[in-house]
Amino acid sequence: MSDPFKNFNVGATPTATTQQATNTEKPSVTVEQVIPAKAVNNPDTFENTTTKKVKKGPIKTVKGFIANVKKFFTTTGTYIGGTAKGIGQGAVAGSLVYTVGSIINHVRGKAALKAGKEIKNIPNKFLAVAVAGLTIASNIWNASLDATQKQSEIDHRWTGH
Numbered sequence: 078m079s080d081p082f083k084n085f086n087v088g089a090t091p092t093a094t095t096q097q098a099t100n101t102e103k104p105s106v107t108v109e110q111v112i113p114a115k116a117v118n119n120p121d122t123f124e125n126t127t128t129k130k131v132k133k134g135p136i137k138t139v140k141g142f143i144a145n146v147k148k149f150f151t152t153t154g155t156y157i158g159g160t161a162k163g164i165g166q167g168a169v170a171g172s173l174v175y176t177v178g179s180i181i182n183h184v185r186g187k188a189a190l191k192a193g194k195e196i197k198n199i200p201n202k203f204l205a206v207a208v209a210g211l212t213i214a215s216n217i218w219n220a221s222l223d224a225t226q227k228q229s230e231i232d233h234r235w236t237g238h
Contacts, residue, residue, distance in 0.1 A: 137236075144235035151231065152224040159220020163213035171209030175201050 133141065178201025189196040 140235050144231050147231050147235070148228045151227045155220050155224040155227060156217070159216045159223070160213070162220075163216030166216060167209035167212035170212045171205040174208045175205035177201075178204060 178199045182198040182201065185196055186198070
C-alpha cells in the first residue's frame with residue numbers, strides 16, 4: 078500500500094518543486110484470484126445458544142399466578158382512576174377556558190362595536206376542548222406511570238425480581 082501523502086511538498090516558498098510519481102504498484106489481488114461467494118464450503122449457519130426454561134416449583138407457580146392477578150387488578154384500577162380524574166379535571170379546565178374566552182370575546186366585541194371596527198373572536202370552543210383533552214391525556218399518562226411502579230412493587234414482593 079502506498080503512502081498517499083508521499084509526494085506532497087510542504088515548502089514555504091512558491092519555488093518549491095514537486096516530484097513526479099514514478100512508482101506504479103500492481104494490485105495485490107487480481108480479479109481472477111478472487112474467490113466467488115458460492116464456492117465457499119462453509120455456508121452461513123445459525124446456532125441457537127439459548128437455554129431451555131427451567132421449570133418452576135409449585136410454590137413459585139402459585140406466587141406467580143397471584144402476582145399476575147394482583148397486577149391485573151392494580152393496573153385496571155389505576156387506569157380507571159386516572160381516567161376518571163382526568164375527565165373531572167378536564168371538564169373543569171375546559172369550562173374555565175370556555176368561560177374566560179367567552180368573557181374576553183364579549184368585552185372585545187363591545188369595544189369594537191363602539192369603535193366601529195370588526196374583530197376576530199378567540200376560538201374558545203376549540204381551546205376548551207384542546208385543554209380538556211390535554212388534561213385527560215396527562216392524567217392517563219400519570220396513571221400509566223403509577224401502574225408500572227405498582228406492578229414493579231408487586232413483582233418485587235411476590236416473585237423476587
